[in-house]
Amino acid sequence: MKITEHTKKKGGRRYWTIQAESMEEDTAMGANMALLLSKWKKGEYRAWYTYDAQAALAIRNGWNCETSEEDEPVDDWRETRTALEHGDTVSAVDLRKAASARARELEPDRPRTAMSQTWSRDELAAYVLDGTAPAGAPAAAPAPVKMIPAGTVSEPAWAPAAPPAVTTATPAAPPALGDLGAMLAALVEPYVKGAVDAETVRAIVREEAGIAPHRFEVVLPTGAVHAAGMQHAQFPKLVRRLGAGLHVMLVGSPGTGKTHACHAAASALGLSFHTTSVGAQTTKSDLLGFIDAHSKLVRTQFREAYEHGGVFLLDEIDAGNPNVLTVLNAALANGCCPFPDGMVDRHADFRGVAAANTYGRGGDRLFVGRNQLDAASLDRFVVLDWDVDERLETALTGNNDWCTYVQRMRKAAGSVRAQVVISPRASINGAKILASGDTWEEAEAEALWKGIPAELREQIKRAA
Numbered sequence: 120m121k122i123t124e125h126t127k128k129k130g131g132r133r134y135w136t137i138q139a140e141s142m143e144e145d146t147a148m149g150a151n152m153a154l155l156l157s158k159w160k161k162g163e164y165r166a167w168y169t170y171d172a173q174a175a176l177a178i179r180n181g182w183n184c185e186t187s188e189e190d191e192p193v194d195d196w197r198e199t200r201t202a203l204e205h206g207d208t209v210s211a212v213d214l215r216k217a218a219s220a221r222a223r224e225l226e227p228d229r230p231r232t233a234m235s236q237t238w239s240r241d242e243l244a245a246y247v248l249d250g251t252a253p254a255g256a257p258a259a260a261p262a263p264v265k266m267i268p269a270g271t272v273s274e275p276a277w278a279p280a281a282p283p284a285v286t287t288a289t290p291a292a293p294p295a296l297g298d299l300g301a302m303l304a305a306l307v308e309p310y311v312k313g314a315v316d317a318e319t320v321r322a323i324v325r326e327e328a329g330i331a332p333h334r335f336e337v338v339l340p341t342g343a344v345h346a347a348g349m350q351h352a353q354f355p356k357l358v359r360r361l362g363a364g365l366h367v368m369l370v371g372s373p374g375t376g377k378t379h380a381c382h383a384a385a386s387a388l389g390l391s392f393h394t395t396s397v398g399a400q401t402t403k404s405d406l407l408g409f410i411d412a413h414s415k416l417v418r419t420q421f422r423e424a425y426e427h428g429g430v431f432l433l434d435e436i437d438a439g440n441p442n443v444l445t446v447l448n449a450a451l452a453n454g455c456c457p458f459p460d461g462m463v464d465r466h467a468d469f470r471g472v473a474a475a476n477t478y479g480r481g482g483d484r485l486f487v488g489r490n491q492l493d494a495a496s497l498d499r500f501v502v503l504d505w506d507v508d509e510r511l512e513t514a515l516t517g518n519n520d521w522c523t524y525v526q527r528m529r530k531a532a533g534s535v536r537a538q539v540v541i542s543p544r545a546s547i548n549g550a551k552i553l554a555s556g557d558t559w560e561e562a563e564a565e566a567l568w569k570g571i572p573a574e575l576r577e578q579i580k581r582a583a
């Protein structure tokens with residue numbers, strides 16, 4: 120899928136053209152339109168290039184849509200037929216292209232997306248060879264689609280007649296994704312064998328719209344593959360840095376998934392995970408351990424990782440007493456550390472990670488309690504910015520309308536420089552409140568605004 124960003128010469132407005140590069144993508148684009156419509160942002164609009172009947176949906180919804188039949192691969196299917204006749208190996212992609220090209224000549228009304236999506240290799244090959252479609256394949260094309268002619272992509276007329284207004288009030292019954300899913304399922308159904316439920320369609324929508332979160336697999340030097348699943352966009356960097364033996368500090372606002380990512384990175388690397396949350400009361404003994412009244416050594420999470428290997432996360436590092444943290448400096452930089460019962464060598468698989476809400480340069484306006492870290496402590500780490508990953512946030516929330524609303528409020532709060540934190544936890548928790556059957560107002564009050572003065576709240580809503 121080719122996504123190109125443009126800026127209108129007049130007015131500087133941005134828009135995107137999204138072009139299907141395969142039949143499969145074309146089908147998925149049909150689904151994308153509905154989702155993107157639900158994520159419509161003021162002042163932004165997108166244009167679609169597609170080459171199949173799915174465009175009907177776009178036009179119905181007021182989407183800009185442009186046909187680009189000429190972009191469809193027009194390989195000469197005869198070459199593929201000759202290859203098949205000679206018993207040569209033909210790739211699935213070439214088979215689909217050839218079958219589609221042959222259908223264009225032979226039966227222009229045949230829905231070609233359905234062919235490429237649902238026909239087996241043998242069925243496609245039979246069609247290329249002698250034009251025989253499998254029994255039961257729908258032959259009639261959907262109702263003709265009126266396409267907006269090419270060349271009008273950047274004209275204002277392309278904007279939908281009535282883009283959903285950004286209101287300061289509670290969004291009036293935002294389109295439920297469930298309904299869109301059902302609608303899309305109905306649309307796609309004629310093209311596929313078997314039933315497509317709304318969930319499947321939604322998955323396609325998310326994936327192809329580029330708003331699905333990143334899913335990662337970590338391949339270790341041993342060749343072992345670990346499926347890390349859905350993670351923050353910065354996750355691969357974290358794994359690579361740890362893999363390279365570096366100590367890493369993650370810096371980002373609350374709830375962006377720092378703690379979660381460290382745990383996941385440890386699992387991905389096949390290392391145990393240990394953590395200590397630092398606070399004003401954290402002492403040297405909390406990190407290094409101590410000898411108790413019975414002369415017994417009390418071990419710590421840090422000691423476990425240092426001695427036996429593993430990822431140790433020093434969470435909220437900027438909330439701690441900098442003097443205490445300096446005891447770790449030598450431990451992080453050197454090959455050994457003085458514990459209460461003697462020197463201990465650092466295990467080869469020990470990795471230190473720190474998480475912070477600020478850059479350790481003293482509290483900013485929001486985190487006034489945060490301490491300035493000793494420059495030597497900071498110097499031990501490489502720093503990764505850990506901002507909100509909206510794709511991950513949307514996926515974790517499971518409620519597109521609520522999540523979009525929270526994200527919009529977050530941006531608005533930033534634009535009016537409001538000193539508030541609207542973290543992904545507002546999205547996650549609010550969605551849970553809604554899922555439990557409570558109202559949008561309750562979700563806003565309990566998960567989003569949480570005691571933010573009414574005046575500031577209104578100011579943010581007005582800016583949204």
Ligand SMILES: Nc1ncnc2c1ncn2[C@@H]1O[C@H](COP(=O)(O)OP(=O)(O)OP(=O)(O)O)[C@@H](O)[C@H]1O
Nearest residue numbers: 349350351372373374375376377378379380476515
């Ligand atoms: N990849 C993920 N998969 C599933 N859940 C996640 C993922 N990333 C984050 N979360 C969830 O999001 C929430 C916030 O994540 P987390 O506590 O790691 O954030 P944080 O950046 O450490 O926040 P803080 O700065 O407040 O400590 C948690 O409920 C966590 O379980």
Ligand SMILES: [Mg+2]
Nearest residue numbers: 377378434474
């Ligand atoms: Mg945390």
